[in-house]
Amino acid sequence: MARPMTMTEKILAAHAGKASVAPGDIISIELDLVMANELSAAVAITEFRKIKGADKVWDRSKIALVPSHFTPNKDIATATLSKMMRDFATEHAIENYFEVGRGGIEHVVLPENGMVGPGETIIGGDSHTTTYGGIGAFATGVGSTDIAAAFATGEMWLRVPHSIKIVFENGLRQYVSGKDLILRAINELGVDGATYAALEFTGPALKDLSMSGRFTMANMSIEAGAKNGIFPVDATTEAYCAAVGKKNYTIYHADKDAEYTQTVVIDCAKIEPQVAIPWLPDNTRNASDLHDITVQQAVIGTCTNGRIEDMRQAAEILKGRKVHPSIRAIVIPGSQKVYMQCIKEGLVETFIEAGCVVSTPTCGPCVGGHMGVLADGERCISTTNRNFRGRMGHVKSEVYLTGPYVAASTAVAGYICGPEELQAKVPA
Amino acid sequence: MILKGTAHKYGKNVDTDVIIPGRYCNLIDPVELGKHALEDLDVNFVKKVKPGDLIVADTNFGCGSSREVAAVALKGAGVSGVVAKSFARIFYRNAINTGLPIFECVEGVDGIKDGDTITVDAANGVITNESTGKTYSATQMPPFMQDLIAMGGLLRYVEKRLVEKSK
Numbered sequence: 001m002a003r004p005m006t007m008t009e010k011i012l013a014a015h016a017g018k019a020s021v022a023p024g025d026i027i028s029i030e031l032d033l034v035m036a037n038e039l040s041a042a043v044a045i046t047e048f049r050k051i052k053g054a055d056k057v058w059d060r061s062k063i064a065l066v067p068s069h070f071t072p073n074k075d076i077a078t079a080t081l082s083k084m085m086r087d088f089a090t091e092h093a094i095e096n097y098f099e100v101g102r103g104g105i106e107h108v109v110l111p112e113n114g115m116v117g118p119g120e121t122i123i124g125g126d127s128h129t130t131t132y133g134g135i136g137a138f139a140t141g142v143g144s145t146d147i148a149a150a151f152a153t154g155e156m157w158l159r160v161p162h163s164i165k166i167v168f169e170n171g172l173r174q175y176v177s178g179k180d181l182i183l184r185a186i187n188e189l190g191v192d193g194a195t196y197a198a199l200e201f202t203g204p205a206l207k208d209l210s211m212s213g214r215f216t217m218a219n220m221s222i223e224a225g226a227k228n229g230i231f232p233v234d235a236t237t238e239a240y241c242a243a244v245g246k247k248n249y250t251i252y253h254a255d256k257d258a259e260y261t262q263t264v265v266i267d268c269a270k271i272e273p274q275v276a277i278p279w280l281p282d283n284t285r286n287a288s289d290l291h292d293i294t295v296q297q298a299v300i301g302t303c304t305n306g307r308i309e310d311m312r313q314a315a316e317i318l319k320g321r322k323v324h325p326s327i328r329a330i331v332i333p334g335s336q337k338v339y340m341q342c343i344k345e346g347l348v349e350t351f352i353e354a355g356c357v358v359s360t361p362t363c364g365p366c367v368g369g370h371m372g373v374l375a376d377g378e379r380c381i382s383t384t385n386r387n388f389r390g391r392m393g394h395v396k397s398e399v400y401l402t403g404p405y406v407a408a409s410t411a412v413a414g415y416i417c418g419p420e421e422l423q424a425k426v427p428a
Numbered sequence: 429m430i431l432k433g434t435a436h437k438y439g440k441n442v443d444t445d446v447i448i449p450g451r452y453c454n455l456i457d458p459v460e461l462g463k464h465a466l467e468d469l470d471v472n473f474v475k476k477v478k479p480g481d482l483i484v485a486d487t488n489f490g491c492g493s494s495r496e497v498a499a500v501a502l503k504g505a506g507v508s509g510v511v512a513k514s515f516a517r518i519f520y521r522n523a524i525n526t527g528l529p530i531f532e533c534v535e536g537v538d539g540i541k542d543g544d545t546i547t548v549d550a551a552n553g554v555i556t557n558e559s560t561g562k563t564y565s566a567t568q569m570p571p572f573m574q575d576l577i578a579m580g581g582l583l584r585y586v587e588k589r590l591v592e593k594s595k
């Protein structure tokens with residue numbers, strides 16, 4: 001009988017043309033999609049041009065290029081990188097090039113356009129490519145030389161990861177979302193607790209989680225060092241695939257007796273809104289314990305929390321309230337589609353009436369690029385995924401990671417605060 | 429290949445945002461990138477680093493983003509190799525793919541102080557602390573990765589694959 005396998009092992013075996021694989025095996029897999037943004041693409045293209053015998057890309061329908069980080073371009077240097085990618089897309093007739101105004105942030109854009117699906121293998125020149133594990137794909141981030149190689153061959157070598165199972169028990173409390181669950185899980189594992197591993201998320205709480213929440217969680221798997229994070233495919237996944245027009249996918253389920261090197265059980269009933277304080281994403285606290293921390297900026301958006309559900313959560317808090325006088329609140333829908341939906345639902349009006357800036361889709365402040373870079377000593381509450389030193393600007397600025405509910409509540413209160421406490425202090 | 433230089437020692441979780449901050453990720457040239465290597469962790473690093481020097485760090489070196497320029501910036505600054513207790517996975521791949529020698533060695537890191545002179549026999553993974561005379565051995569890389577490095581990096585391997593595939 002074949003060796004029992006985890007979900008990740010099954011997908012990898014199928015794409016390596018093998019009956020089974022085991023952790024530690026070094027294999028070469030066929031890729032279903034290769035993604036790059038303007039930063040990783042610029043280097044990848046330079047490397048690709050050096051490959052002898054690679055005058056064409058392997059498959060122009062299986063490459064996605066998405067300008068997202070410093071776009072619309074903030075200066076000449078970033079405009080040059082974007083131009084390199086645009087020219088390459090034209091030269092190789094890349095089918096999925098998402099120009100500014102027609103896309104947004106890579107990890108928000110690809111799922112909503114039906115470009116990722118269950119059982120697929122996806123690599124991206126961006127560490128948060130793990131996002132697509134939310135839909136049941138094997139998805140991982142790589143550097144630009146790996147992208148160049150994949151452009152040429154459609155293959156990637158990798159070491160089969162061991163799997164760690166994270167079980168979410170019980171239901172979610174009000175105002176608790178995927179972000180809070182993943183911040184707890186990273187706290188349990190530590191920032192290098194899952195290095196080289198696959199995280200497999202399971203448990204009864206998943207039924208309460210929308211695709212948006214799952215993408216948020218898979219997105220941050222890398223913050224525990226994981227190679228990928230993956231969710232089982234269920235009715236929620238299939239309904240999402242139908243809605244975005246994703247067809248022809250394969251569903252893999254983990255075998256009952258598959259091997260996990262570790263199982264972490266998290267009781268969701270005990271989780272309240274979370275905040276990760278500087279300087280690491282595993283430095284998690286309850287939002288309710290951080291009242292003495294005032295902030296100067298709030299950022300709501302990015303590949304972690306820039307989907308329509310995140311925008312709705314922020315608007316639910318901001319509706320009828322005002323952003324605190326000492327705070328700049330910056331709301332960034334993750335894609336043009338999300339932006340349009342925000343307009344249709346009246347969320348943009350809510351944000352602007354509350355005193356927020358609403359920006360065109362971009363990574364912007366998340367990577368200290370533009371649209372909200374921090375000065376010396378400033379603190380920001382943010383729905384992004386990294387709070388490393390200097391991540392959002394000055395090396396002495398600080399980033400506090402959280403979900404949209406707490407970010408919006410904090411923007412109103414002026415200090416770190418959850419929705420329940422805000423309701424008591426500043427009723428809408 | 430023998431690497432020899434001064435050890436610049438750092439702690440755990442040296443992330444890619446401090447190896448090369450996002451604000452410099454619009455640069456491609458290794459030398460330009462190198463001028464900002466580790467700037468947000470140690471502003472004096474680029475002033476004191478000499479060609480051939482090595483970085484010695486605790487666990488999870490290179491965690492964070494996939495930016496390959498992190499490995500390139502260290503090379504651009506003159507760093508000949510990195511010895512750490514463990515590496516984050518994308519950095520590990522990027523180092524192999526771009527030809528930055530890296531060595532996993534728990535005892536070696538504990539036995540080396542900032543400023544010690546060290547040599548690394550890259551082929552055999554033997555690390556010598558010249559300041560104390562002690563030697564340590566690094567974890568062996570799987571044969572496939574050794575082959576990749578020996579071949580001159582990932583792109584040479586790809587060229588071979590392209591020829592195989594066209595047959």
Ligand code: SF4
Nearest residue numbers: 128302303363366367
């Ligand atoms: S939003 Fe931030 S984390 Fe996400 S892809 Fe952009 S820079 Fe990376």
